[in-house]
Amino acid sequence: MALQRSMARLCRREMGGSMWRASSIANNYSQKGCGMATAVPPVTQSSTGAKGPTAMVFLNMGGPSTTDEVGDFLSRLFADGDLIPLGRLQSYLGPLISRRRTPKIQKQYAEIGGGSPIRKWSEYQCEEMCKILDKISPETAPHKPYVAFRYAAPLTEEMYTKLLDDGFGGGRAGRAVAFTQYPQYSCSTTGSSLNELWKWRNRLETKRGNGGVEPTGTIQWSVIDRWPTHAGLVEAFAQNIEAQLKTYPEERRKDVVLLFSAHSLPMSVVNRGDPYPAEVAATVHAVMQRLKFSNPYRLCWQSQVGPSAWLGAQTSHTVENYVKRGQTDLLLVPIAFTSDHIETLYELDQEVIKDANSPGVKRAESLNGNPVFIQGLADLAAEHLRSNETCSLQMTLRCQGCTSDRCLYQKKFFAGPQYSHLVR
Ligand code: FES
Secondary structure (H helix, E strand, O other), rough: OOHHHHHHHHHHHHHOOOOHHHHHHHHHHHHHHHHOOOOOOOOOOOOOOOOOOOOEEEEEEEEEOOOHHHHHHHHHHHOOOOOOOOOOHHHOOOOOOHHHHHHHHHHHHHHHOOOOOHHHHHHHHHHHHHHHHHHOOOHHHOEEEEEEEOOOOOOOHHHHHHHHHOOOOOOOOOOEEEEEEEOOOOOOOOOHHHHHHHHHHHHHHHHHHHHOOOOOOOEEEEEEOOOOOOOOHHHHHHHHHHHHHHOOOOHHHHHOEEEEEEEEOOHHHHHHHHHHHHHHHHHHHHHHHHOOOOOOEEEEEEEEOOOOOOOOEEEHHHOOOHHHOOOOOOEEEEEEHHHHHOOHHHHHHHHHHHHOOOEEEEEEEOOOOOOHHHHHHHHHHHHHHHHHHOOOOOOOOOOOOOOOOHHHHHHHHHHHHHHHHHHH
């Protein structure tokens, strides 16, 4: 009840007094426990201490768990200028587009079982990773799993409130790692999640009413901001590809074309200097290297919306064109997401593969509960915890065309004293 009361207070303050929303969030926590595996002891460390507990926070876009959540999910998505830049018309066009798209997208979620599995997989992956981390990084144990989604429950503010209720911050400091689940960095995905985390950190921890004085004992954040070529990720992708290649007759196997598919970006974002296309290409190259370049391959881009120019070639066109030319053995590999979501289960499986109408067009399994992948996550997190790095050097560099103060100050915050002088 104490948690429910404090959540209700928070929501009245931050969300314009919607009691329905406040009680809904509080109930969500009290019923589901925010998907956390086990209770951990209260935080007792000082801000300079080296012992756990350590909060491991998975950042991702999230997805509606039920069709009823689709409307809210889309309205948050189209309100995010970091993801879908609509300029000064964002607050007008965003709600308009999301309202128009809701019935169609609800139908798509209904066809993949009534909701996105991304919450289930994210919570599972984070909990399993924390169990491994407790063994391989005892000096920072226990590790407590949290998930913060950008557009669906559990939202960043819910996660942050849970962190505070669990004893992190509030004068007791404690260490938290923001671990992006987008392996390749984009300002529209990881950047947007970090902007949101920074916003809620300022609202909930620095109490702006104190005249800008930094309170002592706030949470000590560090960030795993990109890992496009991490060995565990590459190995897990390669094994899933090899498993699916085995389903083709041996005499055709080496001629199967591998089509790596990643979510596209508006060209305005690409031309601003976003690092994502290069990092996705790095993952593809690392996976192909691990496979010893066993097959011909291409990288293509999916899920564009609206009439503006997006990065191509489009996945659907690519499949259509190759099949027309007689290249009917195509293996689609989702390369930029760590679990299944509507873009794999609906867009690739129900649209692209069905439309191809050719039994040789298949898809490699997503990473989901893959133990090789989860071990890789734990190895990566352990390396980060040992390194005492606040973030990667690469995160300190803003895009060439960036004009956003939010990016500037968010990066300065997460870069910390170690790197903040590099953020310009
Ligand atoms: Fe890339 Fe701001 S848009 S750093």
